[in-house]
Amino acid sequence: MSIIIGLLYVIEVVACLLLALIVMLQKPKEGGLGGAFGGGALEASLGADAGNVLIKATAILGAIFLLNTLVLAKLTSTSGAGSVVAGETAAPAPAPLAEQLPADMPLDTPRAE
Numbered sequence: 693m694s695i696i697i698g699l700l701y702v703i704e705v706v707a708c709l710l711l712a713l714i715v716m717l718q719k720p721k722e723g724g725l726g727g728a729f730g731g732g733a734l735e736a737s738l739g740a741d742a743g744n745v746l747i748k749a750t751a752i753l754g755a756i757f758l759l760n761t762l763v764l765a766k767l768t769s770t771s772g773a774g775s776v777v778a779g780e781t782a783a784p785a786p787a788p789l790a791e792q793l794p795a796d797m798p799l800d801t802p803r804a805e
Contacts, residue, residue, distance in 0.1 A: 697767055704760050711753040718746050 693767070697764070700760055700764050700767070704757070704764060707753055707757045707760060711750065711757055714746055714749050714753060718750070
């Protein structure tokens, strides 16, 4: 099972890095980081539909990242291991106020501690 979890962690890191790179490559209205990689090189390599390709890749990688995260959370959770407070004992109930005060002291008199 630990081999599967290790493989899922590798997929998680790769998907995270690729997702960050693709999001940074997308061309906003101002040009963004996509202009740093040769200006029109992305359109030249992927064609005029480069924006649609990047949007689809972002959606696919986002879905992979989300599903992988959910599977990792399920496999590595310790919720079935038992309660954290199972070994603790219950605190004793506090005694009523009448038992805490001496019998000769009225209830409205403050006591010295």
